[in-house]
Amino acid sequence: MSNLIHTRLEENFRASNPAQGPLSDFSARSWADFQTYGIPPVKHEEWKYARVSALFRDDLQLPISIPAVTAADIDAHRLPGHETATELVFINGHFVPSLSTIRHAETDLMIAPLSEAAAGADAAFIAANLGHSAAYHPDGIQALNGAFAGAGVFIRARRGKQIEQPVYIYLISDSRTGFIFSQPRSLVHVEAGAALQIAEHYITLGGQESFTNEVFELVAEQNALVDYYKIQHEGSTANHVGTTHIRQTGKCVTNAVTISLSGALVRNNLNMIMESEHGESHMYGLSLLNGKTLVDNHTIVDNVKPHCFSNELYKAIMDEESTGVFNGKIFVRKDAQKTNAYQSNKNILVGERSAANTKPQLEIFADDVKCSHGCTIGRLDEESLFYLRARGLSEQNARSLLLHAFAVDILDKIKWEPLRQHVDALISERLQFEI
Amino acid sequence: MLKIENLHAGIEEKEILKGINLEIKAGEVHAIMGPNGSGKSTLASVLAGRDQFEVTEGSVSFMGKDLLDMAPEERAREGMFLAFQYPVEIPGVSTTNFIKTAVNETRKHRGEEPLDAVSFLKLMKEKMKLVQIDQALLSRSLNEGFSGGEKKRNEIFQMAMLEPKLAILDETDSGLDIDALRIVANGVNQYRNSENAFLLVTHYQRLLDYIVPDYVHVLYNGRIVRSGTKELALELEAKGYDFIKNEVDAISQD
Structure with missing residues (x-):
């Protein structure tokens, strides 16, 4: 500066x-x-x-x-x-x-x-x-x-x-x-x-x-x-x-x-x-990126008290030269026994020059907890693409359908229906699904 | 309808199909049998356009057009259907939604208007009966958590929806119990008519008790080594593939 x-x-x-x-x-x-x-x-x-x-x-x-x-x-x-x-x-x-x-x-x-x-x-x-x-x-x-x-x-x-x-x-x-x-x-x-x-x-x-x-x-x-x-x-x-x-x-x-x-x-x-105690939290994220966009999601779950439940699912689709970053911290403090904390991050790289960086970071100081984390980075499944094309879908529509399917479980977490429909329409437009 | 001439194909450096010749006319049902590794599924895959296989020689014409020149979706829209040996599971896509897209893309290709919701539902109801498949199953994610029988019935349901001219059934009988096999075969038999044709790829004669073929071909080492009528299948069942292998191996040593 x-x-x-x-x-x-x-x-x-x-x-x-x-x-x-x-x-x-x-x-x-x-x-x-x-x-x-x-x-x-x-x-x-x-x-x-x-x-x-x-x-x-x-x-x-x-x-x-x-x-x-x-x-x-x-x-x-x-x-x-x-x-x-x-x-x-x-x-x-x-x-x-x-x-x-x-x-x-x-x-x-x-x-x-x-x-x-x-x-x-x-x-x-x-x-x-x-x-x-x-x-x-x-x-x-x-x-x-x-x-x-x-x-x-x-x-x-x-x-x-x-x-x-x-x-x-x-x-x-x-x-x-x-x-x-x-x-x-x-x-x-x-x-x-x-x-x-x-x-x-x-x-x-x-x-x-x-x-x-x-x-x-x-x-x-x-x-x-x-x-x-x-x-x-x-x-x-x-x-x-x-x-x-x-x-x-x-x-x-x-x-x-x-x-x-x-x-x-x-x-x-x-x-x-x-x-x-007994708190419950859900954290969902969806990034659908193109151009040179960089989206960096940093999440923290701080379990201060025992018996809390948290679930985290972040998904990202990166096209063109875009970059997705996920960093998920879960802290379980010494007193927070019986914590249940789940974390998952899934990425699909579409663009040849797109990138995903993912890092789970768990710091656990209690000894009786259940915590899990996982991440995947991959391309669209070729066998699924072929299956859809073998039924007559264009390659573009097959890709769109698969990417939309990947995103849909996050979309469904938007419980306010007008908003869910709005976001779904934005995503479908971006994915260029057409008949 | 389909004419395969001297087809050679393989994967990477390995040649799997070594000169296939086969002609299928409208109204005919052909069965391709053969031992494991003979190239049966490769033939089905090459015809449907799976791109990991490379065609090195020969030609295939479908309805008078060069099939090998077409993308998988063009082959489908021209009226070719492959029932997969291992249908994929796609979470987040319902069969209903996806088959609607497939039907309408095919209609568009033929210069027809897309089906409206009512006509589509009517068509679906009619075809569902064919394979005794349930609406609830079709509203679920495609094949996700389906049993082996449900997956294969779903394949035949999709076939009936798309009304292909040539349907290739790749080991559709594998993993089916006898009841599911009957349902699947019944669906195929009802769909069968003088305008369309079938290519059944199978390891066992069992399927052919239910779907009776006009011709049976034995594939071995990437070539059709014997062709005949349905009696050939019974002979294979009785003697096993070894008698054909021995015969062929003896000839090629001469």
């Missing part, structure tokens, strides 16, 4: 962070961490494929003010079923209430700018939970987001509320004036007994490069049910670093599905922190 960009970030930080604000302590601490750690260099083990340092170029534009984006600009990108969903809009990292539409009752769902919530009755909750992910990511890029957290959003699903309609979060980068840097931040509180579906959808307006550095933190309490979806389908010049941090503070079920379909450099961190 050049001195110029560092100086501009510092100016930006000073300008956006008045010393009296309710999040000033957190921001100041994050800024100090950023100074300490710096942006991860290429030689950093956790960042050797996702070379983020190269993105901090002199032409990176910092979001000094919120540009004029209209509801019409967003219309083309809304997710299906949005008419009955709550739609929250971020522009260049800033939560924008005026473009957001809350369709849930206030008694079910509370939504407020993070800085506002931190100034009110939720100050203590936010102070205790905001930045919980930092300990898992001791690096400058995570810290840099924290320094600008004041522009984020706070969401609460209220106790016992079974919220059927989803919350859609549109994270928009307006690159119409250049290579824009956005740092959205969300903190979600799913209270005891509440059920919430939440989907994050990333959008770049304009054809220029963009760079999003996001942190999404969620706290799930006793008997909560959380379905979290992350859908990436931006242009080929969109860069993304995101951390999704899901923490179970009571016995509950949390599911996460990460779908990556395009971008330049995409890094998804997903953490499941199992802090309560």
